[in-house]
Amino acid sequence: MLRHAIAPSARYTKASNDVIRHPRLNSDAKLLLLYVQSLPDNATFRPLSELAQKMGIKGRAYQKAKQQLVENGYVHEWRSQSDGGRWITEQLVANTSLTPDQACCLREGTPPLPLPAPRSPSTHSPTVGAPAPRTAGGYEPVEDHSDKTTPHPPSKPSELPEPSEAPALSAPSTLSDRKRPASTADAAQLARAERVLLSLRHARRELHLGVREARSLAVEAVKWLERGLSESDLRHALLAERPQDGVRSAVGFLRYRLVHKLPEPPVRHRPHERPPLPELVECTGPGDPHTFRPLFDETECPSCRIAAAAEHEPEPEPISWRERVARINGTPAAARVET
Numbered sequence: 001m002l003r004h005a006i007a008p009s010a011r012y013t014k015a016s017n018d019v020i021r022h023p024r025l026n027s028d029a030k031l032l033l034l035y036v037q038s039l040p041d042n043a044t045f046r047p048l049s050e051l052a053q054k055m056g057i058k059g060r061a062y063q064k065a066k067q068q069l070v071e072n073g074y075v076h077e078w079r080s081q082s083d084g085g086r087w088i089t090e091q092l093v094a095n096t097s098l099t100p101d102q103a104c105c106l107r108e109g110t111p112p113l114p115l116p117a118p119r120s121p122s123t124h125s126p127t128v129g130a131p132a133p134r135t136a137g138g139y140e141p142v143e144d145h146s147d148k149t150t151p152h153p154p155s156k157p158s159e160l161p162e163p164s165e166a167p168a169l170s171a172p173s174t175l176s177d178r179k180r181p182a183s184t185a186d187a188a189q190l191a192r193a194e195r196v197l198l199s200l201r202h203a204r205r206e207l208h209l210g211v212r213e214a215r216s217l218a219v220e221a222v223k224w225l226e227r228g229l230s231e232s233d234l235r236h237a238l239l240a241e242r243p244q245d246g247v248r249s250a251v252g253f254l255r256y257r258l259v260h261k262l263p264e265p266p267v268r269h270r271p272h273e274r275p276p277l278p279e280l281v282e283c284t285g286p287g288d289p290h291t292f293r294p295l296f297d298e299t300e301c302p303s304c305r306i307a308a309a310a311e312h313e314p315e316p317e318p319i320s321w322r323e324r325v326a327r328i329n330g331t332p333a334a335a336r337v338e339t
Contacts (some may be wrong), residue, residue: 013038016095024072028057029065033074036093048075048091073097078107186222193221196231196238197254203239206247213251220258228266237261 015034022030032052036044039051052062069075076092092103197214200207209217224234238257247253280291285304292301300308 018097019074019095022072025068025074026065028061029068029074031055032057032065033069033093033095037095047089048093069093073099073103076100076103076107189222189225190215190218192231193218193225193234196234197221199235200238200254203235204242204247207238207250207254209250209254217251217254217258220255223262224258227263229263 013034015037019025019030019033025033032048032055035055036048036051048066049062052058052065057065066075070077074094074097076094076098078090080088080090082088090107092098092107094103094106098106194214197209197217198211201209221234224237225231229237238254243253278293278295281294281299282289282291283299283301283304285300285308287304290301298305
């Protein structure tokens with residue numbers, strides 16, 4: 001790579017190599033820092049956001065550049081309240097990384113704390129003492145806590161295991177020893193009930209609940225959902241019959257209504273049990289032998305009984321059409337013939 005640089009004779013700003021090569025500052029942060037450094041003294045009263053806006057650094061890009069400058073000590077801010085009650089923000093932009101103490105000294109007008117001069121490795125003081133092997137074991141408790149009531153009192157020195165003996169691993173706790181987590185179905189029901197309780201604020205402002213309050217009432221609301229009611233039915237039941245005096249406590253009102261107006265559990269109807277069919281009996285009527293199922297105590301099948309009844313009843317005599325018309329009109333047939 002070839003490089004050709006001509007130093008300007010006037011109107012230039014000295015930039016530190018530490019700023020230009022800083023690994024934790026992006027291009028927006030470096031340009032903003034150099035831009036502020038190049039401003040005249042009468043333009044330093046403007047806020048940093050306004051200067052960044054003139055450069056075209058806005059929104060998220062400005063917030064990220066400012067955060068990097070603050071984290072690396074190039075920008076410091078102080079907020080204070082004036083006698084009139086207005087909040088004032090003071091900003092300090094430096095071309096050198098400063099600590100909070102050094103920035104406060106510059107703000108108060110006192111000379112900043114001097115930075116420690118770098119020391120070469122050859123001038124460092126030698127390490128005190130000679131290297132020695134690391135000691136371990138032989139620990140004894142400094143204080144005796146046996147007279148205090150603690151859930152896990154410290155063990156006595158005689159009960160400590162020997163350094164050569166490895167402590168035995170405890171058996172993993174089973175699910176029965178710990179509290180069993182709620183099932184997915186229960187968690188889903190609780191979430192549905194909590195969502196219904198939190199939505200009541202949109203219909204009535206006096207039933208505004210917090211997240212923890214809704215979570216405590218969701219246990220009672222789940223019983224409604226488990227008995228077959230939908231979310232809309234539960235919401236309607238909690239909003240119906242508004243009290244005349246208003247609601248003083250949303251938690252107490254909803255808890256009372258959830259407990260005392262809990263609907264009855266759904267009745268599970270048993271399937272209809274059909275009576276057993278009667279046994280087949282042999283028909284005593286004429287014809288080939290056959291069987292049927294009697295309804296009561298009859299001995300002949302329906303076909304045989306119909307045939308027997310037809311034999312005993314005489315067939316009706318045929319009636320002419322004139323007689324049928326006369327019966328329908330209610331006029332005797334003889335009177336109709338005479339006319």
